[in-house]
Amino acid sequence: MDIRPASEADIEAICDLVNHFADQNLMLHRTPAQVRMALGDFLVAEEDGRVVGCGYLAYLGPDLVEIRSLAVDPSMQGKGVGGMLVERLVATARARGVKQVCALTLAPDFFTKLGFARVDRWSISPKIWSECVYCPKFHACDEIAVLRVLDDA
């Protein structure tokens, strides 16, 4: 299993993975253009030459990043791939001096096992105003906000 920065050649596989779950209302759809714009902040998990996981960091402010489009191929779930992706994304945020990492998710228990705490979604308001306002589910959002505050260690 290799966790590595995404490249142009991964865009289609990332979209396929994310949109598979978006079709089940588990996350937001992403277009190739959207993935390309965030490509420098995307990581993928690769197994035997195949992209089996992905996720990226969206910068919401000097002290806050959000983990978005976190997805692991159904055939590879439960093997630690999602956890590895989150830890690598957190390490990237830490290396860039960011203090807080958040996510909006339907899998809060996955994140709390990784040191995130459930928080009121309005406590991460930059996220709400940058993306949620455009979401069709804005007025009936069922996602739970989670936040991990990074120490300096």
Ligand SMILES: CC(C)(COP(=O)(O)OP(=O)(O)OC[C@H]1O[C@@H](n2cnc3c(N)ncnc32)[C@H](O)[C@@H]1OP(=O)(O)O)[C@@H](O)C(=O)NCCC(=O)NCCS
């Ligand atoms: C959520 C997801 C990324 C987890 O990836 P994964 O590779 O299966 O997770 P891991 O194997 O690293 O699991 C780590 C731990 O979290 C738990 N876990 C995994 N998915 C979970 C979920 N949906 N709810 C609660 N706990 C979960 C695992 O049981 C494991 O616990 P353990 O360490 O006690 O055994 C993956 O299930 C997925 O892609 N789901 C569909 C898309 C989605 O919901 N993405 C999150 C949007 S923010």
